[in-house]
Amino acid sequence: MNNISTIKNEILKEEAFLHVLENGLKVYFVPKKGFTKKYAVFATNYGSNDNEFVPLGEDNSIVVPEGIAHFLEHKLFEEKEGNIFNEFSELGSYVNAYTNFNQTAYLFSCTDKFYENLKLLVSFVQSPYFTDENVDKEKGIIAQEIKMYDDNPSWKVYFNCLRGMYHKHPVRIDIAGTVESISNIDKETLYKCYNTFYHPSNMVLFMVGDINFEKAIDVINKNMNRGISNDIKNIERIYPNEPKEINNKYIEEKLSVSIPLFNIGFKDYDVGYDGDELIKKQITTNVLLDILFGTGTEFYKNMYEKGIINNNFGSQFTANKTYAHSIIGGESDDPKEVLNKVLEYIKKIKKQGLNEEDFKRIKNKMLGHHVMNFDSLDYIANSFIKYTFNNTSLLNYLNILEDVTFDDIIHRFDNHFNKDNCTLSVIKSK
Amino acid sequence: MCRYSKLELIGGINLLKTTREKINDEVYLNIINGDKFKTELISFYFIMPLNRSEVTKNTLVPLILKRGTKQYNTSMDIERRLEELYGSDLSVSVNKKGEKHIIRFTIEGPREDFVLSNDILKNKLDVLKELIYNPLVIDNKFKEEYVSQEKRNLKDRISSRINDKKQYSTTRCIEEMCKNEPYHIYKYGYIEDLENINSQNLYKHYLDFFKKSRVEINVVSNIEKNEIKNIIKDYFPFDERESKLLKRENVIKKDIEEKTVIEEMDIKQGKLTLGYRTNIPYEDDLYTAFLVGNHILGGGPDSKLFINVREKESLAYYIYSRGYKYKSLMLISAGIEFDKYESALNIIKEQIEAMKKGEFEEKNIEQSKKAMITSMKAVEDDTYSISEFNLSKVLTDNQDIDEIIDSINKVKKEDIINSMNKISLDTVYFLKNQ
Missing domain, CATH: 3.30.830.10 (Metalloenzyme, LuxS/M16 peptidase-like)
Known part of the structure; x- marks a missing residue:
């Protein structure tokens, strides 16, 4: 394969390989000799900070409920046929996801059947399935997640500090939102967020371990959602003007x-x-x-x-x-x-x-x-x-x-x- | 552009090699040799029986040692030396494994070939030796200020166990469950003991502890094992050992009467913990079957508890079940709404009954086995996990990773059903709002 570029560090004795797909997805690989685990992350440049933007195909910006990026992360694990956890379990691998201020990442680690796991990862992140019923069910689970953080003093002291520093910047918002804000989430808004931010050109797929990169690229290519256009559009994100001064002493x-x-x-x-x-x-x-x-x-x-x-x-x-x-x-x-x-x-x-x-x-x-x-x-x-x-x-x-x-x-x-x-x-x- | 093909990798190389050698009475050196890491790690574990009268002193000792040594009088001097050694990390911890109290001293830092510095292993060992062997002692006592400051810090540490509600609930459930057994003892000790500890009796305790403990030294490194052995023997002499003190835990409790403990705190989410006695010691043939059963019940997102409590009923964000090897316990933990106590408890009990009746599929068994095997294999990817695994191995059944994987593979459905029929509920602990 010709279009693979590399970056190397002599001190670490490590290197990374990059291949960019036609739809703009960047695929990276760092080889690791002798490690039994293999690890892949499929991530989008989209987090809790992106709560005002112009949706794909529209002209005007919208403000979405706080916590929606995290909510979307939970919901992607649901497929028409059921829960994706089960399929990873059948392969003996560990699947998880996290959302922070700036990114949402889906990952698995395994010791065996890497390419089958990779296929699953690529397909489930690219097939959203939101219904009124499954969106509603998730609200109860996430409410418990929010309450767990409410009892966590180090989390609270940190977010209060952010709210003290920032007047408007969304970094002051709780990543999971509030019980109130997530109650306003519906499937239509979830699809809007998904379609805007989960375009391959806004995403990165990274792999590390003892893996054959060309074979992995082949698996990724074959499992790309063909329904998504290869047109790469710039996403317009709107951040409020944050004053230089702090909000509260x-x-x-x-x-x-x-x-x-x-x-x-x-x-x-x-x-x-x-x-x-x-x-x-x-x-x-x-x-x-x-x-x-x-x-x-x-x-x-x-x-x-x-x-x-x-x-x-x-x-x-x-x-x-x-x-x-x-x-x-x-x-x-x-x-x-x-x-x-x-x-x-x-x-x-x-x-x-x-x-x-x-x-x-x-x-x-x-x-x-x-x-x-x-x-x-x-x-x-x-x-x-x-x-x-x-x-x-x-x-x-x-x-x-x-x-x-x-x-x-x-x-x-x-x-x-x-x-x-x-x-x-x-x-x-x- | 494409240099990739030259780096094509072959699977299954560089397996780690472990050797174990007795270097004195109750002192063992375990060397784990391999080339895949950029760091090397040296851990000393001092292991004593978990004992109510010694637990607080045991916890204080490493805290005092970290404050200063003969050569490095203050922790600032130690820290600066570590910074020079490319940020090598010197850590101590206090833990309980079953009814054993374990004090760990570890130094971990980059290998010399990655930072182009000679003798970095010896330099690291010099610091570790200072910490363990050469405390700052004045007139046969630890330094007065250090003892009084660390007593105060330990008091804060013990009080702060309420801060993490999840951990607190687990600890409290075990305390209630094992009230009359050493296992209830809190690993960091007790505030009321602090009053009678002073720089003199603590120093004496340190000397005692050094002689009485079982010592396990774990080295994970790429340096040839004979070279390591010689350096360790040379740096860390041991003499005058006292006889073996460690005992196997009693894990069978007769006539269990189920009890419920409800505690109140000003919190937003209730914490439910169910403590079971498995009645299966790790020496028993059914032990691995129990582990597989525990995994089917509450090991991950495909487990019965996760599916029924979280996915079907939206009652919790987290729910899981864990086995405690040394003491043969199983704890189920969940974060729930206060008023969902009854319904969560009922669903959990139903799921246990289902396990006992064998209401699970071959598929569940296979998935759990695979997940357990994956995490066993992954132990070898992390220096700290390797060291911890090795410690557990030598303190329990001496099974290495391959043997454990082998016994997981052999587990059959009927073994799981048999193991699940041995477990009995001992204590239900619920932390709720006021």
Whole structure:
């Protein structure tokens, strides 16, 4: 087969192969020697953030009920003939799916009969079957899923933090929606979402393991839904204009917990990055967070020794084209004191400056972590999809990391943190 | 463009090879050799009987050790050393497997050929040795501040078990079920014990624990096994071992009286847990048949519980059934509306009855067998799973993956029916709103 392109990373000793089908579907493959598991993910660039768009074949945009992307994910497992779980079970494989802010992914892992599993995956994701009755039945199940999250303090503290940072951006919406919002979902709207976002040109199919790529491409090609046109149309997604300022400085909720949980969010207004630039920004900020708040810092040591925080403490930067933020989270009897200490500390470092030795150590650590992650097929598959939808490749990561300089970190530090772009979300005990 | 053909892969290569060697009384070294991973992992498991008077001290010891060593006085120094070692991960955990209390110390990091750094295995072992062998000791005591801080942290940790309602319900059900057996003991210990623990008696406990435990050392690496053996023996000397303390759990309980425990908390979703005694020890021929039956009942999205409770009645988002090997228990868990308690309970009991009467198809058996075999095979794809599997193996029936797969394949329908007729309901636990 001639039209296969490759991307390679010498340090990891890994490579990825790409073949693009006529209908625009990108099919990727990373070979893994000696692993017994084989893993495939079929994902669409569509998540809970895409709740306003122009449906395929229409002229005007619509706003859909919150939680519909996730609802659609549940419903795709239903076929005219029954539930698809059963067919995967017959092959002894494990099938699952997940929806996040930006993507919906369907996946299976198996040790045997890979190509039969692949055929099933490709066909079920391409054959929606929604009826009034089966849509209604799912509402009860998803309501229980929502309530399970309602009792989950780390989930609540995180979403409250997002709502504190964002006024309008849909990242503030719960991925599964609310019991109320999902009650408004009907089969017509589900089909509209499906037809718009599940076109192969908006999707990626990724495989990892000990697999013959050409044979897999053949299986995928033969099982593509011929009813879908090969015309590749741009999807118009509408995001509200998000102000630069945060929405709320402080959000508090009470749940049955033993010790308060907190998330401190720093909203990033410098957005719009894509591809390698986006990854560079992610890496730079995460190195910076580790230099400032990691377990190897004086800051962590002091806070821990004073008993203000415990070992449930961490920080992470998340970035997408339309939104970005850092979150510092943990448990403390006095979350407001944690915030004060964080802000004081940032002020102090702004005067003192950062230390280049710290930078070198953290860069080493990030290199090692990336190498270690490549022992996990699940990690490779799910990260690969995410990077692809962000118009870059997971295999570019190490080169980008290598290019990050201490000056990049200093520059990022000067721009990212200030007391006016931060939100404190707290879950207190009842 | 197409370099692909050169990379055509052959299946079934690089099987992992495990060797086991006794290096002292109650000290064993297990080396799992293979080339497929980019990382290497070294785990030390210290295994003691699960004992009410020692459980809190056992839990505190690794927390103190992680705070500082002779060479690395603070956890910050340890962390910085790990960052230099390419983010190698040093972790400790406290667990119970049956009536055994297990303290694990692990270091895992990239292999030297992926980060182009020599001696990284030895450097990792140096840190692990510091952690286990060379704690920061002042006047025959652990450092005072570390002990008082970690006592406070452990108190928080024990109180925080209410935060995860799913896990909390499982733990509570087992506590109620095994009230008069060591298995009820909470793995992280008890707040009321903390008062009497100080830096002196805890240090003494550490020395004791070191001598009395059974030790299993697991190494997953690509380095040649004799080389590993020599390094481990050289780095980690063991002497003066005390005699064997571990016992096989008592798993048969006579005259079971079904009881119901209802607890209230301010929550949005009810958590229902049914605790069964399987009455089948893992040494029994029916044990594997029970596992297959358990899978048909509540092992996955094609199971009887999932189909009848979730898909048909929309009563739950999650419902599953799990076997507890060492103690021969089976727990069914579901998240439900508070007022659906009766109906969920009835459907679950009906499904158990159906299993006992053999109301399931050959197809269900085949599917469950396949799923179980797939997950057994997948153990070999992850260094941590390999190490955990190996530990369980040497602590129980010594069956390796191929033998387990073999016995799964041999299970017949009548064995499953027989095994299901042995199980009996012990405790129904329900966590509801106030």
